[in-house]
Amino acid sequence: MRIDKYLWSTRYFKTRNKATTACKKGQVKINGQVCKPGREVFPMDEIVLRKNQIDYKLTVLATPESRVGAKLVAIYRKDTTPKEAFQHNELLQYSKDYYRKKGTGRPTKKDRREIEDYLETPTDEEETDNKE
Numbered sequence: 001m002r003i004d005k006y007l008w009s010t011r012y013f014k015t016r017n018k019a020t021t022a023c024k025k026g027q028v029k030i031n032g033q034v035c036k037p038g039r040e041v042f043p044m045d046e047i048v049l050r051k052n053q054i055d056y057k058l059t060v061l062a063t064p065e066s067r068v069g070a071k072l073v074a075i076y077r078k079d080t081t082p083k084e085a086f087q088h089n090e091l092l093q094y095s096k097d098y099y100r101k102k103g104t105g106r107p108t109k110k111d112r113r114e115i116e117d118y119l120e121t122p123t124d125e126e127e128t129d130n131k132e
Contacts, residue, residue: 001063003028003047004037009067010077012049012056027051053092054085 004019013019022028023037027050041060049056059078
């Protein structure tokens with residue numbers, strides 16, 4: 001079975017076209033080598049897949065005939081992705097919450113002034129120098 005079809009049938013990608021695009025971009029590796037979308041997948045192959053800033057690691061157990069249900073995916077692959085990869089993604093989510101919400105546009109004049117005031121606040125050393 002082709003790698004793009006395998007990733008689509010085991011529900012790593014919503015469409016086969018997205019799986020093909022990921023292979024062409026070099027985001028899919030089989031046994032440590034970047035592969036083309038037409039590369040054949042065999043049982044016991046190690047696949048490393050980069051998706052949403054997470055490196056998924058999986059082992060092929062069998063190849064399905066066609067797309068399978070979510071409950072049956074475990075029959076065809078073994079997921080060996082380390083938990084640290086998911087924790088790193090959670091940290092990225094928290095860091096993004098600090099910034100402005102998506103879709104709010106450019107900073108307003110008030111926002112810009114608040115940013116400038118924050119950046120220009122004197123440090124403790126400067127305050128003590130001014131008092132003396």
